[in-house]
Amino acid sequence: MDNLHEQSGSKKVVHMHGELFKSRCDRCNRPPFDDTNLYDSTAEIPRCECGGRIRPHFCWFGEVPFELDRIYEALDVCTVFIAVGTSGVVEPAASFVAQVTDRARTIYVGPEEPANASSFTECYLGKAGEVLRDLLGAL
Numbered sequence: 417m418d419n420l421h422e423q424s425g426s427k428k429v430v431h432m433h434g435e436l437f438k439s440r441c442d443r444c445n446r447p448p449f450d451d452t453n454l455y456d457s458t459a460e461i462p463r464c465e466c467g468g469r470i471r472p473h474f475c476w477f478g479e480v481p482f483e484l485d486r487i488y489e490a491l492d493v494c495t496v497f498i499a500v501g502t503s504g505v506v507e508p509a510a511s512f513v514a515q516v517t518d519r520a521r522t523i524y525v526g527p528e529e530p531a532n533a534s535s536f537t538e539c540y541l542g543k544a545g546e547v548l549r550d551l552l553g554a555l
Contacts, residue, residue: 417474430490432481432509434474443468481508491515498523498551500544504530525551 417436421429439451441464451470462470475481491497494516502524504510513522513535524536525547533539540547 430483430486432475432483432487434472434482436472436474438473439470440473441466441468442471448473484508487512488515494520496521496523498525499530499536500524500548501526502530504532504535523551 417431417433419435419437435448437450437452438448439462440446440448444464444466446464446466451473464470481487491512492515497513497516497520499513499522502509504524510530510532513524513532516522517535517537522536522538524530524533524539525542525544527541527543529539529541530536540551
């Protein structure tokens with residue numbers, strides 16, 4: 417949800433849960449727009465030109481994540497799949513590893529074993545900042 421991947425130089429980032437610094441209309445198809453302003457909790461909810469309410473560009477629990485078509489296309493050609501710090505419970509992301517197990521090296525990195533640990537070919541427990549540095553240096 418943050419823009420840390422972009423800040424580190426990543427080019428093909430898919431924000432399936434939305435973007436922290438963007439907003440969108442809850443009614444019309446206007447594309448999400450940059451919005452680095454903090455919302456004033458005492459102010460009236462801002463409105464779009466169409467009359468709809470402006471909301472954070474997030475995917476809340478129960479809503480369909482964004483960009484699923486792009487994600488499934490990437491999974492179709494994936495050869496290395498790394499999940500970092502997931503519980504392995506929340507769908508649809510928890511099933512992504514199952515989409516690639518027949519052709520990809522699947523790696524989990526995080527502080528504790530996820531619920532779907534048996535789906536991964538490799539699990540590395542520890543702090544992601546430490547484990548990933550060593551792991552990605554070896555890839």
